[in-house]
Amino acid sequence: MSFLAKVFIYPVNSLILADLVERFGHKPLTIMNQVREKVTNISLDSPPINITPEDPKIGLRYAAIEVPAGVRGRMALIGPLIEETEAAIIVENPPTNFGCVGCNRTNELMKYLVRSKGVPVLEVKYPEFDEEAHDFVNKIATFLESLPKEKPEEDEKAKEKEPAEKEDKK
Amino acid sequence: MSTEDSGLVKIALVSCGSEYAGVQPEFEAAASKVNAKFVYPEIDIASIDTIGRDFGLEVASGDLRLMMARAKAVVEGTTSVDGVFITTCFRCAEGAIVRNEVRRYIHKHSKIPVISYSFTESTSAATLLTRLEALTTIARHRHLLAREVQTGLTAGIDSGSTTTKAVVMRDNKIIGKGWVPTTKVLESAEEAYSLALKEAGVSREEVQALGTTGYGRFLVGNHLKAQLIQEEITVNSKGAVYLANKQKGPATVIDIGGMDNKAISVEDGIPGMFTMGGICAGASGRFFEMISKRLGIDITELGALAVKGIHENVSMNSYCIVFGTQSLVNSLAKGATPEDVAAAACYSVVEQIYEQQLQEVDVKEPLILVGGSSLIAGVPKALGQLLKIDVLVPENSHMIGAVGAALLASGFVEG
Numbered sequence: 001m002s003f004l005a006k007v008f009i010y011p012v013n014s015l016i017l018a019d020l021v022e023r024f025g026h027k028p029l030t031i032m033n034q035v036r037e038k039v040t041n042i043s044l045d046s047p048p049i050n051i052t053p054e055d056p057k058i059g060l061r062y063a064a065i066e067v068p069a070g071v072r073g074r075m076a077l078i079g080p081l082i083e084e085t086e087a088a089i090i091v092e093n094p095p096t097n098f099g100c101v102g103c104n105r106t107n108e109l110m111k112y113l114v115r116s117k118g119v120p121v122l123e124v125k126y127p128e129f130d131e132e133a134h135d136f137v138n139k140i141a142t143f144l145e146s147l148p149k150e151k152p153e154e155d156e157k158a159k160e161k162e163p164a165e166k167e168d169k170k
Numbered sequence: 171m172s173t174e175d176s177g178l179v180k181i182a183l184v185s186c187g188s189e190y191a192g193v194q195p196e197f198e199a200a201a202s203k204v205n206a207k208f209v210y211p212e213i214d215i216a217s218i219d220t221i222g223r224d225f226g227l228e229v230a231s232g233d234l235r236l237m238m239a240r241a242k243a244v245v246e247g248t249t250s251v252d253g254v255f256i257t258t259c260f261r262c263a264e265g266a267i268v269r270n271e272v273r274r275y276i277h278k279h280s281k282i283p284v285i286s287y288s289f290t291e292s293t294s295a296a297t298l299l300t301r302l303e304a305l306t307t308i309a310r311h312r313h314l315l316a317r318e319v320q321t322g323l324t325a326g327i328d329s330g331s332t333t334t335k336a337v338v339m340r341d342n343k344i345i346g347k348g349w350v351p352t353t354k355v356l357e358s359a360e361e362a363y364s365l366a367l368k369e370a371g372v373s374r375e376e377v378q379a380l381g382t383t384g385y386g387r388f389l390v391g392n393h394l395k396a397q398l399i400q401e402e403i404t405v406n407s408k409g410a411v412y413l414a415n416k417q418k419g420p421a422t423v424i425d426i427g428g429m430d431n432k433a434i435s436v437e438d439g440i441p442g443m444f445t446m447g448g449i450c451a452g453a454s455g456r457f458f459e460m461i462s463k464r465l466g467i468d469i470t471e472l473g474a475l476a477v478k479g480i481h482e483n484v485s486m487n488s489y490c491i492v493f494g495t496q497s498l499v500n501s502l503a504k505g506a507t508p509e510d511v512a513a514a515a516c517y518s519v520v521e522q523i524y525e526q527q528l529q530e531v532d533v534k535e536p537l538i539l540v541g542g543s544s545l546i547a548g549v550p551k552a553l554g555q556l557l558k559i560d561v562l563v564p565e566n567s568h569m570i571g572a573v574g575a576a577l578l579a580s581g582f583v584e585g
Contacts, residue, residue, distance in 0.1 A: 111368050
């Protein structure tokens with residue numbers, strides 16, 4: 001299955017958001033996939049999620065040494081997702097069962113990194129009433145529909161290649 | 171730990187997500203060494219959104235709210251556990267606030283022993299072992315810790331990082347003592363034990379039970395076939411309240427050791443909350459050794475010198491032993507008197523203990539100061555000044571580990 005855009009979601013483990021993103025043909029960037037990769041890595045044995053003391057060191061790429069180990073360990077999982085991000089949906093004030101990585105310092109850092117990336121970002125408040133819920137879903141749907149249908153870079157590269165190939169044929 | 175009565179102890183792990191810091195396997199390894207198992211109290215996930223208001227502490231991190239919810243489950247008995255281990259990331263202010271308040275909450279509302287720790291990715295099982303050993307002992311050997319009188323002929327050896335102490339006790343009295351510097355662990359233990367036996371006028375064969383504690387407890391205990399091999403938190407707090415004759419009610423024990431310090435909140439002789447410091451030897455007896463050496467005096471003379479000095483005259487911060495020594499050299503170069511330097515060194519050490527450890531236990535009087543450093547007269551004086559309370563230094567305060575071990579070992583004397 002080919003996805004249109006890689007969409008970072010916040011909360012990064014929200015199944016509802018991941019599902020919405022997927023319904024519009026985009027790829028949700030979730031922590032679940034990262035954890036799955038970790039726990040199925042047979043070369044490691046560091047239960048429950050196979051994070052070793054090396055991971056907080058990998059997290060140094062995103063946060064300095066004085067930042068707590070738990071934040072850097074989480075960033076070792078989330079940071080690579082942010083690097084892939086082409087668009088993002090940030091839901092503010094979600095309840096715990098909508099999604100939560102547990103550490104607010106990590107939340108602050110990941111949202112900042114996504115916002116400063118310069119990609120399209122939709123920021124919406126978690127709905128409290130039915131009416132707000134409709135509005136919430138509509139905003140997300142409109143945002144997802146507005147995302148580029150084709151990847152601009154690939155498109156440009158393809159265009160650049162075409163004339164060159166034509167000239168070669170001549 | 172005695173080999174008998176060592177059934178599995180269930181410890182509730184109340185943490186902000188130690189599995190993300192890569193230290194979970196170290197936690198598990200330390201727990202398995204003391205035959206303990208971590209359990210995770212069940213909670214209703216929806217309660218995480220409201221627990222802040224219920225608990226009275228509203229924080230942003232979900233896992234910190236999960237800690238409060240789990241603490242509540244423990245206190246209310248929804249989850250049955252023998253002990254609680256509370257842990258959050260080192261350097262997280264929000265985590266530190268929750269860690270302390272959750273610990274106080276459990277301590278106040280239950281009799282379940284609780285310890286806390288702040289971890290980094292470098293936290294090892296060895297670092298946690300003494301703490302978990304103490305926690306499981308309190309859970310497992312409450313009856314043994316309730317012992318208030320020494321009976322029969324027993325001995326205790328405290329194999330410390332700097333000195334090794336031994337006592338022989340008979341019918342609630344110390345009849346022999348030995349105190350030697352620790353060089354080779356076994357040889358030093360043999361020497362101290364022989365001195366104590368000689369003074370007591372008894373042979374090894376006559377001793378009915380032996381207890382060992384301190385850094386070298388396993389090596390010495392296994393070598394001498396001790397009945398009790400026990401970490402120093404429970405043993406020292408027991409020895410301290412015994413020697414100070416404060417076995418009933420609350421007490422706070424501060425033990426300034428050769429390489430680390432312990433602050434223990436005790437109730438009826440049983441440790442409740444406790445902390446172990448060990449960031450730098452600048453806050454331990456080692457710093458006093460260095461100061462004495464630089465002043466060209468024996469460490470036994472440092473206390474009398476410090477009592478004559480005024481600590482305010484010298485600026486000294488021994489948060490790090492290297493910086494502390496630098497302050498010492500600088501102050502002497504500026505013409506400070508040895509008396510003022512000695513007083514400043516004592517004040518600096520107790521200031522570190524106050525800043526790093528006493529914040530984490532509830533300081534309740536009487537405050538009993540023990541360990542070799544308690545013999546340096548300037549130390550109890552400085553601690554009293556800082557906390558504005560009377561500090562109790564019992565007789566033989568440097569022998570608490572050995573005395574506690576001999577006292578607890580008498581629980582193994584038959585009849």
